Amino acid sequence: MNTIEQQLWDYIDGNLDEFSKKTIEEKIESNAGIKTQYEELLKLNSAFNALDLDEPSMSFTRNVMESIALAPAPVAMKTKVDEKIIYAIGGFFIVSLLSLFGYVLYNSNLSMPKLGFNVTLNFNLDQYITPTVLYSFLFFDLVIGLVFLDQFLRKKFAQK
Amino acid sequence: MEQNTTDLALIQKVLKGETDQYALLVKRHQRFVFTLALRFSKNREDAEEIAQDCFLKAYKALGTFKQTAKFSTWLYTITYTTAMTFLRKKRLDTTSIHDEDTILQLENQTSSFNANGYERQDSHVFLNMAITQLLPDDAAIITLFYKGEQSLEEIGEALHMEPNTIKVKLHRARQRLKEKLQYLLKDEVKELL
Numbered sequence: 001m002n003t004i005e006q007q008l009w010d011y012i013d014g015n016l017d018e019f020s021k022k023t024i025e026e027k028i029e030s031n032a033g034i035k036t037q038y039e040e041l042l043k044l045n046s047a048f049n050a051l052d053l054d055e056p057s058m059s060f061t062r063n064v065m066e067s068i069a070l071a072p073a074p075v076a077m078k079t080k081v082d083e084k085i086i087y088a089i090g091g092f093f094i095v096s097l098l099s100l101f102g103y104v105l106y107n108s109n110l111s112m113p114k115l116g117f118n119v120t121l122n123f124n125l126d127q128y129i130t131p132t133v134l135y136s137f138l139f140f141d142l143v144i145g146l147v148f149l150d151q152f153l154r155k156k157f158a159q160k
Numbered sequence: 161m162e163q164n165t166t167d168l169a170l171i172q173k174v175l176k177g178e179t180d181q182y183a184l185l186v187k188r189h190q191r192f193v194f195t196l197a198l199r200f201s202k203n204r205e206d207a208e209e210i211a212q213d214c215f216l217k218a219y220k221a222l223g224t225f226k227q228t229a230k231f232s233t234w235l236y237t238i239t240y241t242t243a244m245t246f247l248r249k250k251r252l253d254t255t256s257i258h259d260e261d262t263i264l265q266l267e268n269q270t271s272s273f274n275a276n277g278y279e280r281q282d283s284h285v286f287l288n289m290a291i292t293q294l295l296p297d298d299a300a301i302i303t304l305f306y307k308g309e310q311s312l313e314e315i316g317e318a319l320h321m322e323p324n325t326i327k328v329k330l331h332r333a334r335q336r337l338k339e340k341l342q343y344l345l346k347d348e349v350k351e352l353l
Contacts, residue, residue, distance in 0.1 A: 006331055015312075015327075040328035044338060048306045051291065052284050056194040056208050061186045064215045068182060076175045158220065 009070065012045050013150050091142060167231035174222060186215050189232065193239050199299035200243035208252070214242045215298060233310060266287040275330060290340035298333035305330055308349070 004027070010016050011024045028038050057063075165184070173181040190211065197210035218238050227236055259266075291299050297319070304310045305316065312323040312330070319326070 003167070005335075047287060048285065048302065048334070048337070049289055049305070050287075051306055052288060053191040053307055054195045054198050054204075054207075056190055056211060060190055060194070060212070064186050064190075064212055065180075065183050065214050067212065068179070068219045071216065071220055072174055073177060073179055074219060076223050085317065102329065112271055158223070 004034060005041070007038065008034070008041050011038075012041060075158075087145060092140070092144070168227055171222060171225065171227065171231065174219075182219055187259045189235055190215075192232075192303075193235060195307070196236060196239050196300060196303055197243055199303055200240075200247060202296075205245065209240070210243050210246050213246070214239045217242060230314065232308065233314045233318055236304060236308060237311070237320075240319055278315075286341065286344050290337055290344055293340050294336055295334060297329065298336055301326060301330050302333050302337060303308075 007016075007020070007024050011021065016024065027034050029035070055067075167185060167188070170181050170185050174185075193214055194207055194211045196209035197214070198204065201207045201210060214235070218235055221238075225231065291302060294302070300319065301315060302316045305312075308315075310318065312326045315321075315330075316323040316326045321329070
């Protein structure tokens with residue numbers, strides 16, 4: 001599909017590299033047939049450039065503005081996603097993981113018999129894991145879940 | 161002063177709550193969006209409906225527009241998908257938009273303009289007539305390239321095609337447009353050129 005006409009169009013469109021550009025320029029100069037074809041395409045290109053755009057009805061802008069008046073105002077994505085919420089959720093999970101890690105660590109017996117190293121961390125967490133703590137934990141999870149659901153529904157609504 | 165305001169500045173104003181500024185964006189792009197819609201629908205009423213729907217969709221999704229890209233390219237992508245969805249719903253003439261028969265029917269309708277001695281009309285009329293006879297994709301590519309100030313990459317983005325495919329399609333579209341002009345104008349095509 002690399003006919004002389006295609007090369008001439010590429011030359012007119014300015015899509016050729018320096019080498020190809022010089023080659024086609026030489027062909028135009030040396031070959032009368034190619035020169036005629038080039039001049040014809042150049043005129044055709046000018047005619048295409050002069051194409052008219054169609055005009056919609058006079059009430060077009062008004063109609064669009066009337067239809068958008070019923071739609072919710074668009075909001076930038078940056079304001080849609082509040083960074084504080086992301087940091088709060090991230091922080092919560094980091095604290096949870098660290099707490100779990102601490103719990104496991106304090107309930108383990110660290111012993112290295114060969115080195116005579118024996119540490120028993122007898123840290124009883126049961127006294128802290130009360131129903132109130134558990135309910136608070138679940139309540140916080142529920143709040144986060146609702147925030148996510150709210151954002152998800154808002155996004156769905158905005159897309160419609 | 162309003163004419164100097166860039167698309168991006170207007171978008172930022174709309175996103176900050178000045179929704180009436182969207183009218184300026186509509187006025188700025190309505191002719192092109194309407195013309196592009198017309199290239200697909202071949203019908204002014206449908207084109208107006210597509211163009212309105214397109215501006216409404218763009219407004220609703222304005223918050224998701226990446227402000228590093230050209231607004232026009234993004235808008236033309238919406239126009240293309242809206243036009244495709246509209247045509248699929250309407251199933252125009254229950255034939256494919258790529259069906260050559262549809263184009264042949266149009267050719268027959270306009271063949272009366274071919275009669276010898278027919279008063280010579282403005283070249284733009286014939287050019288626009290010839291472009292309406294092209295396949296929708298060809299007409300859209302020609303319009304985007306010559307009137308939309310879009311690069312091959314941007315046209316590819318708007319029409320969901322590779323830039324190389326667009327390049328080949330553009331070449332073929334120009335050839336077909338030239339043939340349509342020759343068909344419509346016979347010997348007068350040389351005067352036009």
